[in-house]
Amino acid sequence: MKFNPLKVLPVLALFVITSIACNLSAGGPTPPRTVEAPAADAYSADVPLEPTMIYDPATNQVTVIFTEQQLTGYVISALASNPDIPLTDPQVNLTNGQAEIYGQFEQGILSANVRLVATISVNAEGGLEPELVSADLGPVPVTSQMLDTISSALDESFSTSLNPGSTGIRAQSVTITEGLVTVTGTQQ
Numbered sequence: 001m002k003f004n005p006l007k008v009l010p011v012l013a014l015f016v017i018t019s020i021a022c023n024l025s026a027g028g029p030t031p032p033r034t035v036e037a038p039a040a041d042a043y044s045a046d047v048p049l050e051p052t053m054i055y056d057p058a059t060n061q062v063t064v065i066f067t068e069q070q071l072t073g074y075v076i077s078a079l080a081s082n083p084d085i086p087l088t089d090p091q092v093n094l095t096n097g098q099a100e101i102y103g104q105f106e107q108g109i110l111s112a113n114v115r116l117v118a119t120i121s122v123n124a125e126g127g128l129e130p131e132l133v134s135a136d137l138g139p140v141p142v143t144s145q146m147l148d149t150i151s152s153a154l155d156e157s158f159s160t161s162l163n164p165g166s167t168g169i170r171a172q173s174v175t176i177t178e179g180l181v182t183v184t185g186t187q188q
Contacts, residue, residue: 027112027139028113028114028136028137028139029114031091032095033093035072036069037069037073038069050070051065052065055187061186062187065181066180066181068180071094072091075092087114090102094176094177094178095178098117099120099176100115100116101115101117112137112138114135114136114138115134116134119131120181122172122174125170126169126171126185129155130154132150134147168187168188169183169188170188171184171185173185
C-alpha cells in the first residue's frame with residue numbers, strides 16, 4: 001500500500017484550524033516599556049500605597065510622588081479584589097501627562113491586549129479625578145458605552161481610595177511625567 005499525502009492533508013488542515021480556533025488572539029496595543037511588577041504580597045486591599053511624601057511644615061505643603069511600579073501594584077491589587085474584571089497582567093506607564101494602563105483581556109476563547117489612557121485632574125473638593133480619554137481592545141477602539149462603564153469603575157476606585165477624606169491631603173495640582181505622578185496639596 002502506497003502512502004498518499006493528499007489523503008492526510010485535509011485531516012492536518014482541520015487539526016491546524018481547530019487549534020487556532022480554540023484560542024483566538026486579537027492582538028492589540030503593547031506597552032512601550034516594561035514596568036517591573038512588585039512582589040505578589042507587596043500590595044493588597046489591606047496595604048495602602050506607600051508613595052514618597054515630602055512635607056513642609058512652614059507652608060503646610062505636601063508633595064506626594066507615585067511611581068509606575070507602585071501604581072501597577074495598586075492596579076494588580078484592585079483587580080485581585082474584583083475578579084469580575086477580565087483583565088490580567090496589568091502594567092501602568094506614565095508619560096506625557098497621561099496614565100496608560102495596559103493588560104490582557106481574556107473572555108472565553110478570546111484574548112486581546114488592552115490599553116486604557118487616562119488623565120488625572122484635581123476636583124473642587126481637592127480629590128483626584130481620572131478622565132478616561134480612550135481605550136483600545138485588541139486592534140479596535142472601545143465603544144462609547146463600554147468606555148462609560150470602564151470610566152465609572154475608574155471613578156469609583158479613585159473616589160474611595162484617593163480622596164481627601166481617606167488621605168488627609170487636599171490636592172491642589174497633579175502632574176504626570178515620565179514614570180511619575182506628582183501630587184501637591186495641603187495637609188488637612
